[in-house]
Amino acid sequence: MKQTFRLFLVALFAGAITLGGYKFFEKKEFISFTPQPISNFIPTNFSATAAEMNTDFTEAAEKTVHAVVHVKNTTVSRQPTNIMEYFQGGGQPRAMVGSGSGVIISPDGYIVTNNHVIANASNLEVTLNNNKTYTAKLIGTDPNTDIALIKVDGDDDFPFVPFGDSNNVKLGEWVLAVGNPFNLTSTVTAGIISAKARDLNQFDGNPQSFIQTDAAVNRGNSGGALVNTRGELIGINTAITSETGSYVGYSFAVPSNNARKVIEDILEYGNVQRGILGIQVGNLNSDLAKKLGVDETQGVYVGGIEKGSGADKGGIKEGDIIKQLDGVRVTKFADLAGYLGSKRPNDVVEVTVLRNGNEKIIPVTLIKLETFSIDDLGLEVKNTTSAELKERGLKNGVTVTRALTPDVARYKLEGIIITKLNDEDVNDINDVKRIMSQRDHRTPIKMTFMDTAGNLNSFIFR
Secondary structure, three states: OHHHHHHHHHHHHHHHHHHHHHHHHOOOOOOOOOOOOOOOOOOOOHHHOOOOOOOOOHHHHHHHHOOEEEEEEEEEEEEOOOHHHHHHOOOEEEEEEEEEEEEEOOOOOEEEEEHHHHOOOOEEEEEOOOOOEEEEEEEEEEOOOOEEEEEOOOOOOOOOOOEOOHHHOOOOOEEEEEEOHHHOOOEEEEEEEEEEEEOOOOOOOOOOOEEEEOOOOOOOOOOOEEEEOOOOEEEEEEEEOOOOOOOOOOEEEEEHHHHHHHHHHHHHHOOOOEEEOOEEEEEOOHHHHHHHOOOOOOOEEEEEEOOOOHHHHHOOOOOOEEEEEOOEEOOOHHHHHHHHOOOOOOOEEEEEEEEOOEEEEEEEEOEEEOEEEEOOOOEEEEEOOHHHHHHHOOOOOEEEEEEOOHHHHOOOOOOOEEEEEOOEEOOOHHHHHHHHHHOOOOOOEEEEEEOOOOOEEEEEEO
C-alpha cells in the first residue's frame, strides 16, 4: 500500500515537471490587425435619436380656440317657375345656407374671414366657442385676396387673436389650424410650414402668395386661423388642393401681413390700395436663363418698364434681375407679389437687382394700381397713362390687364386699350363703372378697342 502511494506521488511530480517544461519552451504566436481604409461611410448622429420634441401646443390652442368663430351665411336666390321668368328674371325665392370660419382680431368684434365664405349673403350669423350667437354686418371685401371683414357687437370685450409677422415664418415651423370643419365647432389641428409664397393662380392672371401647410384643413375651415406656437395669427386658411374634395395633405393660407393690410385699407379707405413697382416680369428658370444669356436661375426678370412708374423713376432697367425686396429674398414672382401685397402706394421699397453681374440697391416708390373688373365682359382694366396713350396715338382709353375667365383668356386681350363702351368714350375706370352700372343688362355690350398691333376693332358681347 505504501509502495503504491509513493509511485502515485512520483508520477504526479513527473507530470507537473513535464507540463511546466512544455509551457516554458512553447513558441508564442501573435495575431496582428492592419487597419483598412474605409471607402464608404454614412454620417450618423446617435445623440439625436433620443431627443424629445419639447413643443407644447396647449397654450397656443387655448389662446386661439375661443377667438375663432363659426360663420353661417344665408343667401336667397330665385328659381324660375316658367319660361317668362327664366328669360326676364324672377321666380320663387329659395334660401341656401353655407358655413365657414372667422377670426376675431379685436376686442370690439371685428372678424376676418374669406370672401367666398360670405359672398352674396343676405344674412350673416356668427357663433362663438361658448355657443353665443350674434348677427354680423359686412364691412368690406377683397375678392382678389379672398379676404372679407365683418363685425359683431356685444356688451363685453371679445377674445381675439393678435397678428404675427408672416414674413418671419420658416419652413418646418410648427403651426396650428383652428376652425370649424364640417360644422364641427372649435377644431384644432397641427402641422408644419410646408412652403412659402405658393402661387395657385399662376395661370389666371391673379397671382397669389399662399403659406402652404400640412395641418389638416377641410370644408368649413375656410376663414379660420393659422397660428404659430405662440398663438399669433400668421395666416387665414383659405384653400386646399385635393382630388377628393377633402384634405389630402395640402392646405393654403393667406399670409397675415397681407390680410392685415387688406383689413386696414378697408377700414381707412373703403377699398384696397395696391402698390406696384410698374414693371413687366418673368420667372427665371434654366430655359429662360439660357435664352436671355444670364447665369441666374432664381429671381424675377424685368422684361419691361411702365413709363412714369416708380421703377422707371427709380432707375430699374429692362434686363435687371430682382433678387431682394427690403432684404427679403425673391426667387420667383410669387415672392415679389406676396411682399408687395403688404405694401401701399407711395411706400418706398429697397429693390436689390442684379445688373451685369453686380448687385445694386434701388429705392423705388410704389405707384397705385387702379383697376376695375368688368364682370360682364370677363376683363379687368386699369387707367392708361398719358404717355402710353400718346405712344399708341390715342386720346383716351383704359388698358386691359387680364382676363377673368378661361373663355375670355383664349382671346389674349391683355394689353389692348378700350376706347369706347356702347359707343361712349372711356377716359378712365370711373367712366367704365358709370357706363356698366347704367346699361340695360338685357342688351349686348359693344366694346371698341385698339389691339397691340395698333388696329381698331369692335367686339359685341351678348
